Amino acid sequence: MSIESDVSISRKKDGMKLISSNDVFVAEPLFRSHGLIELYRGYLQPRGEYLSEAHQPGVMEFVTVMSGQLTVEVDGEAHHLNDYDSIRFKGDRPHKYANPSSSLTMLHFVISYNNL
Numbered sequence: 001m002s003i004e005s006d007v008s009i010s011r012k013k014d015g016m017k018l019i020s021s022n023d024v025f026v027a028e029p030l031f032r033s034h035g036l037i038e039l040y041r042g043y044l045q046p047r048g049e050y051l052s053e054a055h056q057p058g059v060m061e062f063v064t065v066m067s068g069q070l071t072v073e074v075d076g077e078a079h080h081l082n083d084y085d086s087i088r089f090k091g092d093r094p095h096k097y098a099n100p101s102s103s104l105t106m107l108h109f110v111i112s113y114n115n116l
Contacts, residue, residue: 012041024048025097027109036114042107044070044099051096058115059091068105071098 010030018027025048030039044050055061063072064086072079073096074089080100081087089095091111099105
């Protein structure tokens with residue numbers, strides 16, 4: 001009889017990388033999704049932009065800037081974030097992530113499907 005551990009560790013060196021077609025944005029899923037939330041570590045290259053298509057209705061995104069700068073555009077409105085700033089928005093519309101700086105921006109994402 002085996003007992004499943006209640007502890008999981010996501011190690012950067014072992015993780016999967018999801019890379020945008022232009023190599024500007026990299027997202028690393030932290031744990032296997034269980035349907036309600038997804039956790040990602042993200043990297044946006046200097047002066048890079050990533051346009052995300054709308055998710056299904058009810059999806060919420062939570063983004064924290066771990067280092068660098070980020071501008072998030074939702075519904076045509078730009079929101080500028082710095083180190084450790086966070087934003088929450090409805091992800092069911094197109095949205096854009098932009099790094100206005102000359103340094104790499106590192107992000108932490110939570111995508112929530114709780115409201116579906």
